[in-house]
Amino acid sequence: MPQDSSVRRNAQVLRHHSLVVKVARAIHARLPHSVELDDLVGVGIVGLIEAIARYNPSRGVPFETYARHRVRGAILDGLRAADWVPHSVRRKAQAIERTRKELRDSGGDLPTEHDMAKRLGIEVESFRSLARDAEIRQLLSLDAPIANDNATPLVEQVASDGDVEGGVGETQLRRMLVHAIRALPERECTAITLYYINEIPLKDVGRSLGVTESRACQLCSQGIKRLKRRLARVA
Secondary structure, three states: OOHHHHHHHHHHHHHOHHHHHHHHHHHHOOOOOOOOHHHHHHHHHHHHHHHHHHOOHHHOOOHHHHHHHHHHHHHHHHHHHHOOOOHHHHHHHHHHHHHHHHHHHHHOOOOOHHHHHHHHOOOHHHHHHHHHHHHHHHHHHOOOOEOOOEOOOHHHHHOOOOOOOOOOOHHHHHHHHHHHHHOOOHHHHHHHHHHHHOOOOHHHHHHHHOOOHHHHHHHHHHHHHHHHHHHHHHO
16 A cells, blocks of 8 residues: 555544444443453454445445444454353343243233243343343344345334434433334244344245245334334334
């Protein structure tokens, strides 16, 4: 790289360093304390450098918007590569979702904390602690794009109008979204959970639901529209 290009790149990195820190802090707030903020910032800087190298102003997208996506993606990729989610958290998340599905299948309604705790044979406070741990993975997944099928994270799809994020903080928005997903009609809830949270391809989502890939896509779209309406009402 010519020296003048390197100087311009370094100047841009310094100019947009605060953007990297802001994105890293938003993600760090939803992670275990063992994950260091500085590590996220370091990975985010790599994403910023890639954004500087690949940015094409002719596409009409502001650089800050493009860079934010690249930085967030780099941090999420780094977290996945590091496999930061403890096995215990995964087991908790799986146990909670399995129990929730069993109760919903048997009763039809969304189970309460007391229902869940009773089925798991634990106190309500213990269940709440389990749920907080399990929620870590869900909250992060809401920020993650599905590489081959959809480049837009779910949290941005439901908050794209700006009216939701204007009324609540980022972490609160994601918590609201997690609860709103659980309250969706069963097939929409399953489709969105499998596709966005578990990152299962639409073809396999359809197979799990006994429907075609296009029908699975429709269920996700219907669920997203319902989520947008529900979140807009509480913002």
